[in-house]
Amino acid sequence: MSTVIAIDGPAASGKSSVAHQLAGKLGRLYVNTGNMYRGVTWAVLNAGFDLKESEAIAAYAKDLKLEFVDEGGRILMLVNGRSLTDEELNSEKVNGAVSLVAQVSDVRTRLVNEQRALLVRGDLVMEGRDIGSIVFPDSPFKFYIDASEEVRAARRSKQGLNDTVAMRDKLDSTRKTAPLIVPEGALRIDSSDLSLDQVVERVLEELRSRGAA
Numbered sequence: 001m002s003t004v005i006a007i008d009g010p011a012a013s014g015k016s017s018v019a020h021q022l023a024g025k026l027g028r029l030y031v032n033t034g035n036m037y038r039g040v041t042w043a044v045l046n047a048g049f050d051l052k053e054s055e056a057i058a059a060y061a062k063d064l065k066l067e068f069v070d071e072g073g074r075i076l077m078l079v080n081g082r083s084l085t086d087e088e089l090n091s092e093k094v095n096g097a098v099s100l101v102a103q104v105s106d107v108r109t110r111l112v113n114e115q116r117a118l119l120v121r122g123d124l125v126m127e128g129r130d131i132g133s134i135v136f137p138d139s140p141f142k143f144y145i146d147a148s149e150e151v152r153a154a155r156r157s158k159q160g161l162n163d164t165v166a167m168r169d170k171l172d173s174t175r176k177t178a179p180l181i182v183p184e185g186a187l188r189i190d191s192s193d194l195s196l197d198q199v200v201e202r203v204l205e206e207l208r209s210r211g212a213a
Contacts, residue, residue: 005125005207006132008183009145011168012152012159014191014199018145019127021200023073026213029121031075033128033135034098036111038089039079040064041101045093051100058106066114075118099171108177129172132183141212142186143203151192 005022009015016032023030040061049057067078076083088094101107108130115135118124126135132142147155152165172180182188187206191199207213 002119002121002123003141003212004119004123004131004136004139005141005143005203005212006136006139006183006186007125007127007143007145007203008129008132008180008186009127010129010152010172010180011165012155013145013147014155014196015127015145017196018143018191018199018203019125020074021196022203023125025200025204026123026125026207028073028123028125029070029075029118030073031115031118031124031126033111033115033126033131035089036066036077036114037102037107038094038098039066039077039084040107040111041094041098042084042088042091043079044101045097051097054104057101057104061104061107061110064110066110068114068118070121075121075124077114099168099175103171103175103177105177112178129180130178132186133181134178137183140185140210141207142183143206144182144186144188145199146188146190147192148190 005028007015007019016034020030043064044057044060047060049060065080068075069078112135115126132139149165156165189199189202204213
């Protein structure tokens with residue numbers, strides 16, 4: 001049976017880079033669930049919805065055509081048959097709206113079901129904000145990558161993004177459905193003063209100790 005390595009953490013903690021590199025080293029499929037929420041958010045904005053129209057957004061998300069393809073070891077989500085670019089997924093409008101769209105319960109239900117279904121494709125490294133707590137709570141391999149607010153804000157700025165990590169943190173950690181938490185049993189790693197390679201090696205050390213790497 002396929003297994004999931006769950007990588008959770010707040011915005012700009014480094015979890016995406018860690019998960020991507022880890023998947024490559026272990027020969028597992030990499031799944032960025034944040035981009036799934038960004039893809040739905042892009043579609044919601046493109047369709048002209050007011051972000052306060054949660055019921056309308058929920059109905060729209062239920063019928064949205066989502067497809068998942070393996071592209072070089074990464075699972076990408078097509079929205080209505082379209083592969084979105086990094087620029088579209090990380091646009092200023094999407095950055096400002098994704099936490100609000102992700103609060104809609106039916107959006108999360110739809111995407112969580114899609115994420116769980118990906119396990120049939122093989123062993124995964126899946127990263128997000130609720131992987132170890134909600135999507136795959138029974139995974140024996142859970143990690144929570146964190147960093148100080150100052151370090152994370154500096155990382156976002158270096159990436160050319162100007163969304164406020166403090167506001168993202170508040171929205172993600174206080175939402176009613178699947179709030180951002182440190183999953184039970186997860187190893188928390190503070191990446192504030194560590195390089196990417198050091199964080200990846202720390203995860204690998206833990207996996208080796210459990211016979212999973």
